[in-house]
Amino acid sequence: MVERVDSGTATTADGADAAHAVGVADAPEQGAPKRRSRWFVRGGSVWTRGRVLAGFAALTAFLLAFPRAVPNRPGHPGSLLEAFLPWLGLAVVPLLVLALLRRSATALLALLLPAAAWAYAFGGLLLPAPEPGPRDLVVVQHNVSDVNTDPAGTARALAGAGADLIALEELVPAALPVYEKALAPEFRFHEVRGTVGIWSKQPLSGTRVVDIRPAGIAEGWSRGLRTVVHTPYGEVAAYVVHLPSIRVGVSGLASARRDESAHLLGRAVAAETVAKVIVVGDLNGTVDDRGLSPLTSQLNVSERGFALSFPASLPLARIDQVMARSATVGRMRTLPATGSDHLPVAVRVALG
Template sequence: MSAVVAVLTAGLVLFPRAVPNSVGRLGSLLEAFLPWLGLVAVVLLGVGLLHRSAVALLALLLPVAAWTYTFGGLLLPGARPGPQDLVVVQHNVSDENTDPAGTARALADAEPDLIALEELVPTALPVYERTLARQYPHHAVLGTVGLWSRHPLTGTRLLDIRPEGIEEDWSRGLRTSVRTPHGDLAVYVAHLPSVRVGMGGLASQRRDESAGLLGRAVAAETRNPVILLGDLNGTVDDRGLAPLTARLNVPERGFALSYPAGLPLTRIDQVMARSATVADIRALPATGSDHLPVAARVTLG
């Protein structure tokens, strides 16, 4: 039995898309927590030792090898920072955050070049603007998303990623140009619709539709490099984000689990890039949000 479980686990780690999305989007649900399949190997190790089963211990090598091949590279140390690196921070600050000033100070302490925020509400926005103004004199806010920058911003515009059926005022995406010492780049900030897990599986239709709209916007972008920051309500393994991950580079190092803040199980706060490399990503200490902030190092060129 242990050998069967080991083979099945290895197969799921290597080929998660073999699980169809046609029923309850079970494939996407699996992909959201895919790295955690490594815990199965820990259980199999305990079973093998308990029963002193050579077959079970030998079969254990399959999921270990599969997990190492798929995710082991994320654990390796990153390269040294280079002269064309930008540090960026992404954070869903939560519309229920009771300490926006403390949150803003915590993000600035990471000394990033860019800070992307989602779930900005009118009562908290002036606090973020006031607290970040000295270190980040340039910022743009459209709807509930915003970008703060050390460098000038130009050409900021609304990004229409609203899925069909949402009639209320819904502005959760922007595109702007950032004039850095290394040249201009296009930056996108987005907050995709939430997903829900219920008896019927994963409800992600609106998230997937919004990801498709965002992917088409990125594909039409004529400027390079491109950096995308946002709460995408999905992991980089989730096929629902394929319109983005097929076009953009994802982090090469780091897991940076960001949600939920109290017990992070997955990273749905993402940094992706085109014509640039997301060298590494890490989670920052908790703020007043239900998400953890993430900081990434982006190498231009």
């Protein structure tokens, strides 16, 4: 029997409180998990999770900002990093995915560091080209490949690029007459030394070989020339060069001969008496590569355009370069593929 009392509280026949019984029924089941705040997930809060990811983000930013902190011997790991330095920014993508999966605010904020470092180092390359000036020379650089099966087609493509100067490397004897014939109508003046050559719409003089042979290479190896271009804006000393190739192996980057050749070229440029200088060629290195510092330390480089030129089938790096002294190198751009394993690059050099 249930007895109702004045307070409205019902009790069972054995004195149990009915209201208490109802409360027990409404309570959560025994052992049910407590509801967590949205600021906490398994393994800690959004601010304490993802510290390892944040560390990787900070390391990526450090390498982008200070690549020369990586030692360059043995195996030249520093030069290897610098050769592909812009691609290091892609590390942000997997780090971002992992940070989101981990729901880590710390890792997400840390990703701002490599993003800012990449923007500082390479963001300027994305900016538009400066307006053409009245004292510009259009320079085209191309390693035409010694196994190019269509030198005539390559020559026609280069002739139609609107250049004032064309620099070519890997000119083999069998293909040289083809280039000379195809380029002659537009470029009245040209000089070839060894496997490198220059074609110009303006007169050339004082052409000579530039010896950039590293130690141990046979005397017949000739990959450098120097000439003077008589432009309407004054004399320009032009160097066309092809530095030794580098190899990537299990031991790292084999670039010692390239570096030695760059040192010899840098010494020749430093001794050049003509005020304005243009260095054009396949340097087998990017402008970030410390192996080219004998050149980049004294010459201006392009600060606009990535112009990735090698390999032509999947361009990963710009190893075809145009540098200048007492002149400004404009935006670098690539031209359509030819029969070579390199893409041609073109740039305006402002002599004003």
